[in-house]
Amino acid sequence: MIEDDYCKECNSTLFEENAQGEKSCIECGLVLSSLVIDEGPEWRNYGEEGGNSGERTGMPSTELIHDKGLSTDIDWRNKDFAGAGISASTAKMFRRLRRQHQRTRISNSKERNLSVALAELQRLGSQMDLPKPIREQAAYIYRKAVEKGLVRGRSIEGVVAASIYASCRMGSIPRTLDEVGAFSRTGRKEIGRTFRAVAQELKLRVKPSSPQDYIPRFCSILALPQTTESQAMSILIDAERIELTAGRGPTGIAAASVYLASLMTKNARTQKEVSDAAGITEVTIRNRYKELCSALAINPQDY
DNA sequence: AAGACGAAAGTGGTTGA
DNA sequence: TCAACAACTTTCGTCTT
Numbered sequence: 001m002i003e004d005d006y007c008k009e010c011n012s013t014l015f016e017e018n019a020q021g022e023k024s025c026i027e028c029g030l031v032l033s034s035l036v037i038d039e040g041p042e043w044r045n046y047g048e049e050g051g052n053s054g055e056r057t058g059m060p061s062t063e064l065i066h067d068k069g070l071s072t073d074i075d076w077r078n079k080d081f082a083g084a085g086i087s088a089s090t091a092k093m094f095r096r097l098r099r100q101h102q103r104t105r106i107s108n109s110k111e112r113n114l115s116v117a118l119a120e121l122q123r124l125g126s127q128m129d130l131p132k133p134i135r136e137q138a139a140y141i142y143r144k145a146v147e148k149g150l151v152r153g154r155s156i157e158g159v160v161a162a163s164i165y166a167s168c169r170m171g172s173i174p175r176t177l178d179e180v181g182a183f184s185r186t187g188r189k190e191i192g193r194t195f196r197a198v199a200q201e202l203k204l205r206v207k208p209s210s211p212q213d214y215i216p217r218f219c220s221i222l223a224l225p226q227t228t229e230s231q232a233m234s235i236l237i238d239a240e241r242i243e244l245t246a247g248r249g250p251t252g253i254a255a256a257s258v259y260l261a262s263l264m265t266k267n268a269r270t271q272k273e274v275s276d277a278a279g280i281t282e283v284t285i286r287n288r289y290k291e292l293c294s295a296l297a298i299n300p301q302d303y
Numbered sequence: 304a305a306g307a308c309g310a311a312a313g314t315g316g317t318t319g320a
Numbered sequence: 321t322c323a324a325c326a327a328c329t330t331t332c333g334t335c336t337t
Contacts, residue, residue: 189315249327270306281329286308 063139064122066114110146113156117142120160127183128175130168138167144202154194158186162194166204173217174209176251178279211236211245214254214278221277222269224262232261235292244295248288251278256288264303 078091086094118139125135141163145151151159161184168175177195181188199206212233219229235257239245245253255278262269271282271289278285293300 192316247327252328271308272306282307283309283330284328287328290308 063136063143064118066111066118113146113151114143117146117156117160120157121164124160124164124180124183128164128179130164130173134164134167134171134173137171138163141166141198141202141204145198148201150198150201154197155186155190157184158190158194159198160184161186161191162198165191165195166199166206169206169209170204172210172213174213174250176279209250211240211250211254211257214251215258218254218258218274218277222258222262222273224258224267224269225265228258228261228265228267231265232257235260235296238296239292242295244291249280249284251280252284252288254278255280255285256292259285259289260292260298260300263300264298266303 078086078094080086121135121139121142124130125138130138138160142160145159145163161180165175165177165180168180177188177192181191184191186194198204215229215232215236219232232254236245236253239253239257255274258278259269259271259274262274271285275282275285292298
């Protein structure tokens, strides 16, 4: 077995192995050793129902590799199927084959664009700790953007960042533009602009992000207990009922709720701490906080 | 000394003529 | 296309603990 290998793409050492004996990198999906001959039955469904479905098993197609993971890769080790060495001339031939194989796989400029973009997407995705479905979604959005020619005149990095931002929001785990910008070389400004263009052009249905989506993350950054978190949630629900949230930035409302909840549950955090966690200023928290107190008839001195 | 508070001026984005 | 506008930020001085 190959335990101490690392991924050629991202240097990760984590692999998963599927039933076909393919080892693929968990980080970027790169398939490492797919020259294994599958001697098992062909699992096509010839049963009563679904006989015509044409379903087969295998590694699921993924958006995260530029050819959706549908191609094979030639093992880089100069060993035959049984693990024995091969002759020098055969090894030489395989080196040529590998090089040609790589060239045909990444043939045109669109493919090349995709492969650098998806590498960037993987980098951002893992640095930001985004779950795989969100990354897949982001990759899908990026593909669509390429098809629509939206990358022309913009940087690949910018469009990648915008795709991730969009994907997070659509998956209800929104990150702020600043957060995405912190990991990407493109600034918040450009990501925002690009995002708007992409969302409009692709007709993405991105709901305005809800303050509720931010609360769990803010609480976890601030190491607040569950009781505080649910307190913040209930404050937020009350606030929304009386339409205190209209027109305000969702992060501001969320941050103020968390701050207030932290006082009420005796897990006080300073305004500064909360503002840092939420990526907004203390002033905004104060304003929202004041509004919350007066509108909901809460007196923080009671706690 | 640190946190909370608020006033005033500045910034970037949206809206409506 | 441009000006008005609301939300938010920055900056800074004051008050409280």
